[in-house]
Amino acid sequence: MIENKTREKEDEGMASNSRRDFLKKSSVITAIALTPVAAVKASDLKLDERLSEAIEQMSLSIEINGQQYNLKVEPRLTLLDLLRERLKLTGTKKGCDQGQCGACTVHVDGVRTNSCLSLAVMNDGAKVTTIEGLANGHELHPMQEAFIKHDGFQCGYCTPGQIMSAVACIHEGHANSETEIREFMSGNICRCGAYANIVNAIREVKAGGKV
Amino acid sequence: MNNFQYKRVSSPIAAITELAKDPAAKLVAGGTNLIDLMKYGVMSPDKLVDVNHLNFNEIVKQDGSLHIGATVRNAVASANADVLKYQPLLSQAMLSGASPQLRNKATMGGNLLQRTRCGYFYDISAPCNKRQPGSGCGAMGGYNRMHAIFGASSSCIAVNPSDMNVALTALDAVILVTGPKGDRKIPISDFHRLPGTHPELDTTLDRKEIITGIVIPDNAFAANTTYIKVRDRASYAFALISVAVAMELEGTTIKDIRLAMGGVAHKPWRLKEAEQMLKGKQASVENFKMAAELAMKGARAYEHNAFKLKLAPNTMIQALKTASGIKA
Numbered sequence A: 001m002i003e004n005k006t007r008e009k010e011d012e013g014m015a016s017n018s019r020r021d022f023l024k025k026s027s028v029i030t031a032i033a034l035t036p037v038a039a040v041k042a043s044d045l046k047l048d049e050r051l052s053e054a055i056e057q058m059s060l061s062i063e064i065n066g067q068q069y070n071l072k073v074e075p076r077l078t079l080l081d082l083l084r085e086r087l088k089l090t091g092t093k094k095g096c097d098q099g100q101c102g103a104c105t106v107h108v109d110g111v112r113t114n115s116c117l118s119l120a121v122m123n124d125g126a127k128v129t130t131i132e133g134l135a136n137g138h139e140l141h142p143m144q145e146a147f148i149k150h151d152g153f154q155c156g157y158c159t160p161g162q163i164m165s166a167v168a169c170i171h172e173g174h175a176n177s178e179t180e181i182r183e184f185m186s187g188n189i190c191r192c193g194a195y196a197n198i199v200n201a202i203r204e205v206k207a208g209g210k211v
Numbered sequence B: 001m002n003n004f005q006y007k008r009v010s011s012p013i014a015a016i017t018e019l020a021k022d023p024a025a026k027l028v029a030g031g032t033n034l035i036d037l038m039k040y041g042v043m044s045p046d047k048l049v050d051v052n053h054l055n056f057n058e059i060v061k062q063d064g065s066l067h068i069g070a071t072v073r074n075a076v077a078s079a080n081a082d083v084l085k086y087q088p089l090l091s092q093a094m095l096s097g098a099s100p101q102l103r104n105k106a107t108m109g110g111n112l113l114q115r116t117r118c119g120y121f122y123d124i125s126a127p128c129n130k131r132q133p134g135s136g137c138g139a140m141g142g143y144n145r146m147h148a149i150f151g152a153s154s155s156c157i158a159v160n161p162s163d164m165n166v167a168l169t170a171l172d173a174v175i176l177v178t179g180p181k182g183d184r185k186i187p188i189s190d191f192h193r194l195p196g197t198h199p200e201l202d203t204t205l206d207r208k209e210i211i212t213g214i215v216i217p218d219n220a221f222a223a224n225t226t227y228i229k230v231r232d233r234a235s236y237a238f239a240l241i242s243v244a245v246a247m248e249l250e251g252t253t254i255k256d257i258r259l260a261m262g263g264v265a266h267k268p269w270r271l272k273e274a275e276q277m278l279k280g281k282q283a284s285v286e287n288f289k290m291a292a293e294l295a296m297k298g299a300r301a302y303e304h305n306a307f308k309l310k311l312a313p314n315t316m317i318q319a320l321k322t323a324s325g326i327k328a
Helices: A002-033 A036-044 A047-056 A079-086 A142-149 A159-171 A178-184 A195-208 B012-021 B034-040 B074-079 B081-086 B088-095 B100-105 B108-112 B164-170 B272-278 B285-295 B308-324
Strands: A058-064 A067-073 A105-108 A111-114 A127-129 B005-008 B025-028 B047-050 B059-062 B065-069 B174-179 B182-187 B210-216 B225-230 B241-250 B253-262
Touching (some): A079 A105, A105 A159, A111 B100, A142 A159, A178 A195, B012 B174, B025 B034, B065 B081, B074 B081, B074 B108, B088 B164, B088 B241, B108 B210, B164 B253, B253 B272, B253 B285, B272 B285
Parallel strands (some): B005 B047, B025 B047
Antiparallel strands (some): A105 A111, A105 A127, B059 B065, B174 B182, B225 B241
Protein backbone atom coordinates (compact mmCIF):
# COMPACT_ATOMS: atom_id res chain seq x y z
CA MET A 1 0.00 0.00 0.00
CA ILE A 2 2.75 2.43 1.04
CA GLU A 3 4.78 1.37 -1.93
CA ASN A 4 1.87 2.13 -4.22
CA LYS A 5 1.32 5.58 -2.80
CA THR A 6 4.95 6.53 -3.25
CA ARG A 7 4.88 5.17 -6.75
CA GLU A 8 1.84 7.24 -7.55
CA LYS A 9 3.60 10.47 -6.51
CA GLU A 10 6.62 9.66 -8.59
CA ASP A 11 4.42 8.89 -11.56
CA GLU A 12 2.62 12.16 -11.28
CA GLY A 13 5.95 13.94 -11.25
CA MET A 14 7.12 12.13 -14.34
CA ALA A 15 3.94 12.60 -16.28
CA SER A 16 3.75 16.34 -15.96
CA ASN A 17 7.41 17.35 -15.81
CA SER A 18 8.15 17.65 -19.48
CA ARG A 19 4.97 19.62 -20.19
CA ARG A 20 5.58 21.96 -17.28
CA ASP A 21 9.17 22.53 -18.28
CA PHE A 22 8.16 23.24 -21.84
CA LEU A 23 5.44 25.66 -20.83
CA LYS A 24 7.73 27.40 -18.37
CA LYS A 25 10.54 27.74 -20.89
CA SER A 26 8.27 28.76 -23.73
CA SER A 27 6.48 31.36 -21.64
CA VAL A 28 9.78 32.81 -20.49
CA ILE A 29 11.04 32.99 -24.08
CA THR A 30 7.82 34.57 -25.28
CA ALA A 31 7.87 36.97 -22.37
CA ILE A 32 11.41 38.13 -22.99
CA ALA A 33 10.80 38.53 -26.70
CA LEU A 34 7.58 40.50 -26.39
CA THR A 35 6.66 42.54 -23.36
CA PRO A 36 9.50 42.22 -20.90
CA VAL A 37 8.21 43.71 -17.68
CA ALA A 38 4.63 42.49 -17.36
CA ALA A 39 5.19 39.12 -18.96
CA VAL A 40 8.28 38.24 -16.98
CA LYS A 41 6.30 39.08 -13.90
CA ALA A 42 3.48 36.81 -15.08
CA SER A 43 6.02 34.10 -15.70
CA ASP A 44 7.37 34.51 -12.18
CA LEU A 45 3.87 34.02 -10.83
CA LYS A 46 3.55 30.91 -13.02
CA LEU A 47 0.24 32.13 -14.43
CA ASP A 48 0.71 30.30 -17.73
CA GLU A 49 1.45 27.11 -15.90
CA ARG A 50 -1.56 27.42 -13.63
CA LEU A 51 -3.85 28.19 -16.52
CA SER A 52 -2.64 25.26 -18.60
CA GLU A 53 -3.00 22.96 -15.64
CA ALA A 54 -6.55 24.09 -15.03
CA ILE A 55 -7.41 23.16 -18.59
CA GLU A 56 -5.40 20.03 -19.01
CA GLN A 57 -5.31 18.27 -15.66
CA MET A 58 -8.48 16.91 -14.12
CA SER A 59 -8.95 15.53 -10.64
CA LEU A 60 -9.70 11.83 -10.55
CA SER A 61 -10.66 9.91 -7.47
CA ILE A 62 -10.73 6.21 -8.24
CA GLU A 63 -10.57 2.94 -6.31
CA ILE A 64 -8.51 0.23 -7.97
CA ASN A 65 -8.31 -3.23 -6.43
CA GLY A 66 -9.40 -1.86 -3.07
CA GLN A 67 -6.91 0.99 -3.00
CA GLN A 68 -7.99 4.62 -3.26
CA TYR A 69 -6.09 6.89 -5.65
CA ASN A 70 -6.45 10.66 -5.90
CA LEU A 71 -4.82 11.71 -9.12
CA LYS A 72 -4.53 14.48 -11.68
CA VAL A 73 -4.95 13.29 -15.25
CA GLU A 74 -5.14 14.68 -18.76
CA PRO A 75 -8.64 14.21 -20.19
CA ARG A 76 -7.30 12.11 -23.06
CA LEU A 77 -5.73 9.51 -20.77
CA THR A 78 -7.60 6.23 -21.10
CA LEU A 79 -8.34 3.99 -18.15
CA LEU A 80 -6.05 1.40 -19.75
CA ASP A 81 -3.11 3.80 -19.95
CA LEU A 82 -3.79 5.00 -16.41
CA LEU A 83 -3.53 1.41 -15.18
CA ARG A 84 -0.51 0.41 -17.21
CA GLU A 85 1.56 3.56 -17.61
CA ARG A 86 0.79 5.58 -14.50
CA LEU A 87 0.04 2.92 -11.90
CA LYS A 88 2.20 0.14 -13.36
CA LEU A 89 -0.66 -2.33 -13.15
CA THR A 90 0.51 -4.06 -16.32
CA GLY A 91 -1.60 -7.18 -15.87
CA THR A 92 -4.28 -5.53 -18.00
CA LYS A 93 -3.08 -5.82 -21.60
CA LYS A 94 -3.15 -3.44 -24.52
CA GLY A 95 -4.06 -5.44 -27.63
CA CYS A 96 -5.76 -3.49 -30.39
CA ASP A 97 -6.38 -0.36 -28.27
CA GLN A 98 -9.60 0.07 -30.28
CA GLY A 99 -12.20 -1.98 -28.45
CA GLN A 100 -12.00 -4.93 -30.78
CA CYS A 101 -9.95 -7.57 -28.94
CA GLY A 102 -10.97 -7.47 -25.27
CA ALA A 103 -7.42 -7.83 -23.89
CA CYS A 104 -7.96 -4.69 -21.81
CA THR A 105 -11.15 -5.93 -20.10
CA VAL A 106 -11.53 -4.83 -16.48
CA HIS A 107 -14.50 -4.55 -14.13
CA VAL A 108 -15.77 -1.02 -13.47
CA ASP A 109 -18.30 -1.00 -10.63
CA GLY A 110 -18.68 -4.73 -11.23
CA VAL A 111 -19.35 -4.40 -14.95
CA ARG A 112 -16.89 -5.66 -17.59
CA THR A 113 -15.56 -2.84 -19.73
CA ASN A 114 -12.97 -2.26 -22.46
CA SER A 115 -10.59 0.00 -20.54
CA CYS A 116 -9.00 1.20 -23.81
CA LEU A 117 -12.23 2.98 -24.85
CA SER A 118 -12.89 4.54 -21.47
CA LEU A 119 -11.39 7.88 -20.53
CA ALA A 120 -9.87 7.71 -17.05
CA VAL A 121 -11.55 10.97 -16.10
CA MET A 122 -14.96 9.47 -16.86
CA ASN A 123 -14.37 6.91 -14.11
CA ASP A 124 -14.30 9.45 -11.28
CA GLY A 125 -15.66 7.77 -8.14
CA ALA A 126 -15.60 4.31 -9.73
CA LYS A 127 -14.37 1.05 -8.26
CA VAL A 128 -12.17 -0.84 -10.68
CA THR A 129 -11.01 -4.44 -10.44
CA THR A 130 -8.15 -5.60 -12.64
CA ILE A 131 -6.60 -9.05 -12.98
CA GLU A 132 -4.23 -8.08 -10.14
CA GLY A 133 -7.20 -7.67 -7.82
CA LEU A 134 -8.86 -10.99 -8.57
CA ALA A 135 -6.78 -13.32 -6.40
CA ASN A 136 -7.22 -13.38 -2.64
CA GLY A 137 -3.65 -12.86 -1.52
CA HIS A 138 -1.74 -15.91 -2.72
CA GLU A 139 -4.93 -17.86 -3.28
CA LEU A 140 -5.87 -17.74 -6.94
CA HIS A 141 -9.41 -16.96 -8.04
CA PRO A 142 -11.30 -20.12 -9.14
CA MET A 143 -11.30 -18.81 -12.73
CA GLN A 144 -7.52 -18.40 -12.66
CA GLU A 145 -7.20 -21.97 -11.30
CA ALA A 146 -9.53 -23.27 -14.01
CA PHE A 147 -7.63 -21.52 -16.83
CA ILE A 148 -4.41 -23.19 -15.63
CA LYS A 149 -6.07 -26.59 -15.21
CA HIS A 150 -7.72 -26.53 -18.64
CA ASP A 151 -4.80 -24.90 -20.43
CA GLY A 152 -7.00 -21.94 -21.39
CA PHE A 153 -4.14 -20.07 -23.05
CA GLN A 154 -1.02 -20.43 -25.10
CA CYS A 155 0.89 -17.15 -25.38
CA GLY A 156 -1.11 -15.68 -22.49
CA TYR A 157 -1.51 -12.17 -23.83
CA CYS A 158 -5.30 -12.24 -24.01
CA THR A 159 -5.61 -14.21 -20.77
CA PRO A 160 -6.14 -11.38 -18.23
CA GLY A 161 -8.94 -10.01 -20.40
CA GLN A 162 -10.38 -13.48 -20.96
CA ILE A 163 -10.41 -14.19 -17.22
CA MET A 164 -11.98 -10.83 -16.28
CA SER A 165 -14.59 -11.33 -18.99
CA ALA A 166 -15.22 -14.95 -17.93
CA VAL A 167 -15.87 -13.98 -14.30
CA ALA A 168 -18.34 -11.30 -15.46
CA CYS A 169 -19.94 -13.72 -17.92
CA ILE A 170 -20.88 -16.02 -15.02
CA HIS A 171 -22.01 -13.10 -12.80
CA GLU A 172 -24.28 -11.87 -15.61
CA GLY A 173 -25.87 -15.30 -15.91
CA HIS A 174 -24.59 -15.85 -19.44
CA ALA A 175 -22.67 -19.09 -18.89
CA ASN A 176 -25.46 -21.63 -19.01
CA SER A 177 -24.37 -23.54 -22.10
CA GLU A 178 -21.41 -23.78 -24.42
CA THR A 179 -23.28 -21.79 -27.08
CA GLU A 180 -24.14 -19.05 -24.62
CA ILE A 181 -20.57 -18.88 -23.30
CA ARG A 182 -19.18 -18.64 -26.83
CA GLU A 183 -21.62 -15.83 -27.70
CA PHE A 184 -21.03 -13.87 -24.51
CA MET A 185 -17.25 -14.30 -24.67
CA SER A 186 -17.13 -13.11 -28.28
CA GLY A 187 -15.63 -9.76 -27.25
CA ASN A 188 -12.39 -11.49 -26.23
CA ILE A 189 -10.24 -12.60 -29.14
CA CYS A 190 -7.56 -15.28 -28.71
CA ARG A 191 -5.17 -15.49 -31.63
CA CYS A 192 -3.70 -18.76 -30.33
CA GLY A 193 -7.17 -20.24 -30.59
CA ALA A 194 -7.51 -21.56 -27.04
CA TYR A 195 -11.28 -21.10 -27.21
CA ALA A 196 -12.25 -24.73 -26.57
CA ASN A 197 -10.19 -24.82 -23.38
CA ILE A 198 -11.43 -21.39 -22.28
CA VAL A 199 -15.02 -22.62 -22.64
CA ASN A 200 -14.17 -25.74 -20.59
CA ALA A 201 -12.63 -23.61 -17.85
CA ILE A 202 -15.70 -21.38 -17.65
CA ARG A 203 -18.09 -24.35 -17.66
CA GLU A 204 -16.22 -25.95 -14.77
CA VAL A 205 -16.20 -22.77 -12.68
CA LYS A 206 -19.88 -22.22 -13.40
CA ALA A 207 -20.71 -25.82 -12.40
CA GLY A 208 -18.61 -25.49 -9.24
CA GLY A 209 -20.72 -22.51 -8.19
CA LYS A 210 -17.76 -20.67 -6.69
CA VAL A 211 -18.16 -17.51 -8.77
CA MET B 1 -5.46 11.33 -29.73
CA ASN B 2 -5.60 15.15 -29.71
CA ASN B 3 -5.95 16.70 -26.30
CA PHE B 4 -9.22 18.34 -25.42
CA GLN B 5 -11.12 19.99 -22.66
CA TYR B 6 -13.42 17.76 -20.66
CA LYS B 7 -16.61 19.06 -19.12
CA ARG B 8 -19.04 17.06 -17.01
CA VAL B 9 -22.58 18.42 -17.13
CA SER B 10 -25.53 17.60 -14.91
CA SER B 11 -28.41 19.18 -16.81
CA PRO B 12 -29.61 19.14 -20.43
CA ILE B 13 -29.43 22.95 -20.50
CA ALA B 14 -25.78 22.86 -19.47
CA ALA B 15 -25.06 20.36 -22.24
CA ILE B 16 -26.85 22.48 -24.85
CA THR B 17 -25.04 25.60 -23.63
CA GLU B 18 -21.68 23.90 -24.06
CA LEU B 19 -22.59 22.82 -27.60
CA ALA B 20 -23.84 26.31 -28.45
CA LYS B 21 -20.67 27.95 -27.08
CA ASP B 22 -18.24 25.72 -28.91
CA PRO B 23 -18.88 24.44 -32.48
CA ALA B 24 -16.05 21.92 -32.08
CA ALA B 25 -17.49 20.39 -28.90
CA LYS B 26 -18.92 16.86 -28.92
CA LEU B 27 -21.06 14.99 -26.45
CA VAL B 28 -19.67 11.79 -24.99
CA ALA B 29 -21.66 9.06 -23.23
CA GLY B 30 -20.37 5.48 -23.59
CA GLY B 31 -17.53 6.69 -25.79
CA THR B 32 -17.23 3.31 -27.54
CA ASN B 33 -17.47 4.90 -30.99
CA LEU B 34 -16.23 8.47 -30.45
CA ILE B 35 -13.07 7.60 -28.50
CA ASP B 36 -12.22 4.97 -31.10
CA LEU B 37 -12.63 7.57 -33.87
CA MET B 38 -10.53 10.05 -31.91
CA LYS B 39 -7.73 7.50 -31.64
CA TYR B 40 -7.75 7.10 -35.42
CA GLY B 41 -7.76 10.89 -35.84
CA VAL B 42 -11.09 10.69 -37.69
CA MET B 43 -12.72 13.01 -35.18
CA SER B 44 -10.86 15.55 -33.11
CA PRO B 45 -13.26 17.60 -30.98
CA ASP B 46 -11.60 20.26 -28.83
CA LYS B 47 -14.08 19.69 -26.03
CA LEU B 48 -15.91 16.61 -24.76
CA VAL B 49 -19.14 17.20 -22.87
CA ASP B 50 -19.82 14.21 -20.64
CA VAL B 51 -23.57 13.53 -20.53
CA ASN B 52 -23.41 10.38 -18.42
CA HIS B 53 -24.69 12.26 -15.40
CA LEU B 54 -27.85 13.54 -17.04
CA ASN B 55 -30.81 11.75 -15.60
CA PHE B 56 -31.94 9.77 -18.65
CA ASN B 57 -31.42 6.32 -17.17
CA GLU B 58 -34.94 4.97 -16.96
CA ILE B 59 -37.06 2.55 -18.92
CA VAL B 60 -40.74 3.27 -18.30
CA LYS B 61 -43.96 1.85 -19.71
CA GLN B 62 -46.26 4.84 -20.10
CA ASP B 63 -49.63 5.13 -21.87
CA GLY B 64 -48.88 1.91 -23.71
CA SER B 65 -45.56 3.24 -25.04
CA LEU B 66 -42.14 2.21 -23.89
CA HIS B 67 -39.86 5.14 -22.98
CA ILE B 68 -36.15 4.40 -22.90
CA GLY B 69 -33.79 7.09 -21.62
CA ALA B 70 -30.91 8.23 -23.82
CA THR B 71 -28.17 7.14 -21.41
CA VAL B 72 -29.58 3.68 -20.72
CA ARG B 73 -26.83 1.21 -21.63
CA ASN B 74 -27.50 -1.18 -24.50
CA ALA B 75 -26.81 -4.15 -22.18
CA VAL B 76 -29.35 -2.86 -19.65
CA ALA B 77 -32.05 -2.20 -22.25
CA SER B 78 -31.58 -5.57 -23.94
CA ALA B 79 -32.05 -7.39 -20.61
CA ASN B 80 -34.91 -5.19 -19.35
CA ALA B 81 -38.12 -7.11 -18.50
CA ASP B 82 -40.43 -4.61 -20.25
CA VAL B 83 -38.27 -4.51 -23.38
CA LEU B 84 -38.23 -8.32 -23.50
CA LYS B 85 -41.97 -8.53 -22.94
CA TYR B 86 -43.24 -5.72 -25.17
CA GLN B 87 -40.46 -5.13 -27.72
CA PRO B 88 -38.40 -8.33 -27.93
CA LEU B 89 -37.22 -7.38 -31.44
CA LEU B 90 -35.22 -4.50 -29.97
CA SER B 91 -33.52 -6.76 -27.44
CA GLN B 92 -32.69 -9.34 -30.08
CA ALA B 93 -31.20 -6.75 -32.42
CA MET B 94 -29.14 -5.11 -29.69
CA LEU B 95 -27.77 -8.45 -28.48
CA SER B 96 -26.57 -9.22 -31.99
CA GLY B 97 -24.47 -6.05 -32.02
CA ALA B 98 -20.95 -5.48 -30.66
CA SER B 99 -19.65 -7.43 -27.64
CA PRO B 100 -20.90 -7.67 -24.04
CA GLN B 101 -18.17 -5.24 -22.91
CA LEU B 102 -19.14 -2.66 -25.53
CA ARG B 103 -22.87 -3.06 -24.85
CA ASN B 104 -22.15 -2.41 -21.16
CA LYS B 105 -20.86 1.05 -22.10
CA ALA B 106 -22.76 1.98 -25.26
CA THR B 107 -25.90 4.05 -24.72
CA MET B 108 -29.19 4.24 -26.61
CA GLY B 109 -28.52 7.84 -27.68
CA GLY B 110 -24.95 7.06 -28.69
CA ASN B 111 -25.97 4.04 -30.74
CA LEU B 112 -28.45 6.21 -32.67
CA LEU B 113 -25.49 8.42 -33.59
CA GLN B 114 -23.08 5.58 -34.33
CA ARG B 115 -20.97 6.46 -37.35
CA THR B 116 -20.33 4.28 -40.37
CA ARG B 117 -17.65 1.60 -40.29
CA CYS B 118 -16.62 2.26 -43.90
CA GLY B 119 -12.87 1.61 -44.07
CA TYR B 120 -12.29 4.78 -46.10
CA PHE B 121 -14.02 6.86 -43.42
CA TYR B 122 -11.64 5.38 -40.83
CA ASP B 123 -8.51 5.75 -42.96
CA ILE B 124 -7.44 9.39 -42.68
CA SER B 125 -5.08 9.02 -45.65
CA ALA B 126 -7.98 8.07 -47.95
CA PRO B 127 -10.53 10.36 -49.56
CA CYS B 128 -13.92 10.40 -47.83
CA ASN B 129 -16.70 12.92 -48.32
CA LYS B 130 -18.18 11.99 -44.96
CA ARG B 131 -14.98 12.66 -43.04
CA GLN B 132 -13.72 15.49 -45.23
CA PRO B 133 -16.44 16.95 -47.48
CA GLY B 134 -15.26 17.44 -51.04
CA SER B 135 -12.35 15.00 -50.83
CA GLY B 136 -14.11 12.28 -52.84
CA CYS B 137 -15.30 8.74 -52.08
CA GLY B 138 -12.66 6.05 -51.72
CA ALA B 139 -15.21 3.25 -51.59
CA MET B 140 -16.95 3.97 -54.87
CA GLY B 141 -14.07 2.73 -57.03
CA GLY B 142 -12.34 0.91 -54.17
CA TYR B 143 -13.14 -2.10 -52.04
CA ASN B 144 -16.87 -1.88 -51.42
CA ARG B 145 -17.94 -5.28 -50.15
CA MET B 146 -19.65 -3.88 -47.02
CA HIS B 147 -21.32 -0.99 -48.82
CA ALA B 148 -24.79 0.21 -49.75
CA ILE B 149 -27.18 -1.23 -52.31
CA PHE B 150 -29.97 1.28 -51.62
CA GLY B 151 -30.17 5.06 -51.42
CA ALA B 152 -26.49 5.80 -52.07
CA SER B 153 -25.34 8.94 -53.87
CA SER B 154 -22.38 9.82 -56.06
CA SER B 155 -20.68 11.24 -52.97
CA CYS B 156 -21.12 8.38 -50.48
CA ILE B 157 -21.99 4.66 -50.47
CA ALA B 158 -21.43 3.99 -46.76
CA VAL B 159 -23.94 2.12 -44.58
CA ASN B 160 -25.29 2.72 -41.09
CA PRO B 161 -23.70 0.01 -38.92
CA SER B 162 -26.22 -0.17 -36.08
CA ASP B 163 -28.43 -3.19 -35.38
CA MET B 164 -30.45 -1.27 -32.79
CA ASN B 165 -31.40 1.34 -35.40
CA VAL B 166 -32.84 -1.33 -37.71
CA ALA B 167 -35.12 -2.68 -34.97
CA LEU B 168 -36.15 0.84 -33.91
CA THR B 169 -37.03 1.62 -37.53
CA ALA B 170 -39.23 -1.45 -37.81
CA LEU B 171 -40.89 -0.47 -34.53
CA ASP B 172 -41.66 3.13 -35.61
CA ALA B 173 -39.67 4.56 -32.73
CA VAL B 174 -39.71 8.29 -32.02
CA ILE B 175 -36.53 10.08 -30.95
CA LEU B 176 -36.94 12.68 -28.21
CA VAL B 177 -34.55 15.60 -28.45
CA THR B 178 -34.12 18.95 -26.77
CA GLY B 179 -32.22 22.03 -27.84
CA PRO B 180 -32.07 25.82 -27.71
CA LYS B 181 -35.48 26.02 -29.43
CA GLY B 182 -37.12 23.52 -27.08
CA ASP B 183 -38.18 19.89 -27.36
CA ARG B 184 -38.76 17.95 -30.59
CA LYS B 185 -39.98 14.49 -31.45
CA ILE B 186 -38.36 13.01 -34.54
CA PRO B 187 -39.78 9.82 -36.09
CA ILE B 188 -36.82 7.51 -36.61
CA SER B 189 -37.42 7.36 -40.37
CA ASP B 190 -36.72 11.13 -40.44
CA PHE B 191 -33.84 10.93 -37.98
CA HIS B 192 -31.19 9.25 -40.13
CA ARG B 193 -30.40 10.75 -43.53
CA LEU B 194 -29.51 9.49 -46.95
CA PRO B 195 -26.10 10.83 -48.04
CA GLY B 196 -27.15 13.01 -50.99
CA THR B 197 -24.62 15.79 -51.42
CA HIS B 198 -24.03 16.05 -47.66
CA PRO B 199 -22.77 12.67 -46.44
CA GLU B 200 -21.02 14.44 -43.56
CA LEU B 201 -24.44 14.68 -41.94
CA ASP B 202 -25.62 11.31 -40.60
CA THR B 203 -28.80 12.61 -39.00
CA THR B 204 -31.21 15.52 -38.91
CA LEU B 205 -30.28 16.30 -35.31
CA ASP B 206 -29.16 19.91 -34.95
CA ARG B 207 -25.60 20.42 -33.70
CA LYS B 208 -26.95 22.11 -30.57
CA GLU B 209 -29.59 19.48 -29.80
CA ILE B 210 -29.24 16.49 -27.52
CA ILE B 211 -31.14 13.19 -27.51
CA THR B 212 -33.05 12.63 -24.28
CA GLY B 213 -34.83 9.38 -25.03
CA ILE B 214 -36.57 6.98 -27.38
CA VAL B 215 -40.28 6.16 -27.41
CA ILE B 216 -41.59 2.95 -28.93
CA PRO B 217 -45.34 3.10 -29.48
CA ASP B 218 -47.43 0.17 -28.32
CA ASN B 219 -47.90 -2.62 -30.85
CA ALA B 220 -49.15 -6.19 -31.08
CA PHE B 221 -45.99 -7.62 -32.61
CA ALA B 222 -44.28 -9.21 -29.59
CA ALA B 223 -45.25 -12.80 -30.45
CA ASN B 224 -43.97 -12.68 -34.03
CA THR B 225 -40.75 -10.76 -34.31
CA THR B 226 -37.30 -11.74 -35.47
CA TYR B 227 -33.97 -10.15 -36.26
CA ILE B 228 -31.64 -12.05 -38.55
CA LYS B 229 -28.12 -10.80 -39.02
CA VAL B 230 -25.79 -12.26 -41.62
CA ARG B 231 -22.11 -11.50 -41.06
CA ASP B 232 -18.62 -12.84 -41.65
CA ARG B 233 -18.32 -14.35 -38.15
CA ALA B 234 -20.92 -16.08 -35.99
CA SER B 235 -20.73 -13.18 -33.54
CA TYR B 236 -19.11 -9.79 -32.99
CA ALA B 237 -19.07 -8.51 -36.57
CA PHE B 238 -21.00 -5.86 -38.47
CA ALA B 239 -23.92 -6.94 -40.63
CA LEU B 240 -23.52 -7.73 -44.29
CA ILE B 241 -27.30 -7.94 -44.32
CA SER B 242 -29.74 -7.83 -41.45
CA VAL B 243 -33.52 -7.98 -41.48
CA ALA B 244 -35.98 -7.00 -38.74
CA VAL B 245 -39.52 -8.39 -38.96
CA ALA B 246 -42.39 -7.49 -36.64
CA MET B 247 -45.66 -9.13 -37.50
CA GLU B 248 -49.17 -9.42 -36.15
CA LEU B 249 -50.83 -12.66 -37.21
CA GLU B 250 -54.48 -13.64 -37.12
CA GLY B 251 -54.33 -17.35 -37.66
CA THR B 252 -52.15 -17.51 -40.75
CA THR B 253 -53.20 -14.08 -42.05
CA ILE B 254 -50.81 -11.18 -41.72
CA LYS B 255 -52.88 -8.51 -39.99
CA ASP B 256 -50.03 -6.01 -39.73
CA ILE B 257 -46.32 -6.05 -40.46
CA ARG B 258 -43.16 -3.94 -40.25
CA LEU B 259 -39.97 -4.68 -42.16
CA ALA B 260 -36.55 -3.04 -42.07
CA MET B 261 -33.14 -3.94 -43.42
CA GLY B 262 -29.63 -3.17 -42.16
CA GLY B 263 -26.26 -3.19 -43.90
CA VAL B 264 -27.80 -1.88 -47.11
CA ALA B 265 -28.05 1.90 -46.86
CA HIS B 266 -26.86 5.11 -45.22
CA LYS B 267 -29.88 4.78 -42.93
CA PRO B 268 -31.88 1.81 -41.63
CA TRP B 269 -33.88 0.77 -44.69
CA ARG B 270 -37.62 0.51 -44.14
CA LEU B 271 -39.46 -1.74 -46.64
CA LYS B 272 -42.88 -0.11 -46.86
CA GLU B 273 -43.89 -1.48 -50.27
CA ALA B 274 -43.23 -5.03 -49.15
CA GLU B 275 -45.20 -4.34 -45.95
CA GLN B 276 -48.16 -3.06 -47.97
CA MET B 277 -48.06 -6.08 -50.22
CA LEU B 278 -48.04 -8.56 -47.32
CA LYS B 279 -50.74 -6.84 -45.25
CA GLY B 280 -53.90 -8.95 -45.25
CA LYS B 281 -52.19 -11.79 -47.12
CA GLN B 282 -51.46 -15.33 -46.03
CA ALA B 283 -48.13 -15.97 -44.34
CA SER B 284 -46.71 -18.22 -47.04
CA VAL B 285 -43.32 -18.72 -48.63
CA GLU B 286 -44.78 -17.74 -51.98
CA ASN B 287 -45.97 -14.38 -50.63
CA PHE B 288 -42.68 -13.84 -48.82
CA LYS B 289 -40.79 -14.37 -52.07
CA MET B 290 -42.99 -11.83 -53.85
CA ALA B 291 -42.47 -9.35 -51.02
CA ALA B 292 -38.71 -9.86 -51.17
CA GLU B 293 -38.71 -9.22 -54.91
CA LEU B 294 -40.63 -6.00 -54.32
CA ALA B 295 -38.24 -5.01 -51.54
CA MET B 296 -35.26 -5.29 -53.86
CA LYS B 297 -36.64 -2.90 -56.44
CA GLY B 298 -34.12 -0.15 -57.12
CA ALA B 299 -31.21 -2.01 -55.51
CA ARG B 300 -27.85 -1.30 -57.10
CA ALA B 301 -24.58 -3.11 -56.41
CA TYR B 302 -20.96 -1.99 -56.75
CA GLU B 303 -17.93 -4.03 -57.73
CA HIS B 304 -17.61 -6.17 -54.60
CA ASN B 305 -21.07 -6.26 -53.05
CA ALA B 306 -23.24 -7.80 -55.77
CA PHE B 307 -23.71 -10.81 -53.47
CA LYS B 308 -25.96 -8.57 -51.36
CA LEU B 309 -28.53 -8.51 -54.17
CA LYS B 310 -29.15 -12.21 -53.47
CA LEU B 311 -28.29 -12.31 -49.79
CA ALA B 312 -30.75 -9.53 -48.92
CA PRO B 313 -33.94 -11.12 -50.33
CA ASN B 314 -32.91 -14.57 -49.06
CA THR B 315 -32.34 -13.19 -45.56
CA MET B 316 -35.65 -11.38 -45.73
CA ILE B 317 -37.53 -14.56 -46.72
CA GLN B 318 -35.82 -16.49 -43.92
CA ALA B 319 -36.68 -13.77 -41.39
CA LEU B 320 -40.33 -13.75 -42.50
CA LYS B 321 -40.47 -17.54 -42.18
CA THR B 322 -38.94 -17.46 -38.72
CA ALA B 323 -41.20 -14.66 -37.48
CA SER B 324 -44.35 -16.33 -38.76
CA GLY B 325 -43.30 -19.82 -37.69
CA ILE B 326 -43.60 -21.23 -41.19
CA LYS B 327 -41.36 -24.23 -41.69
CA ALA B 328 -41.33 -24.84 -45.45
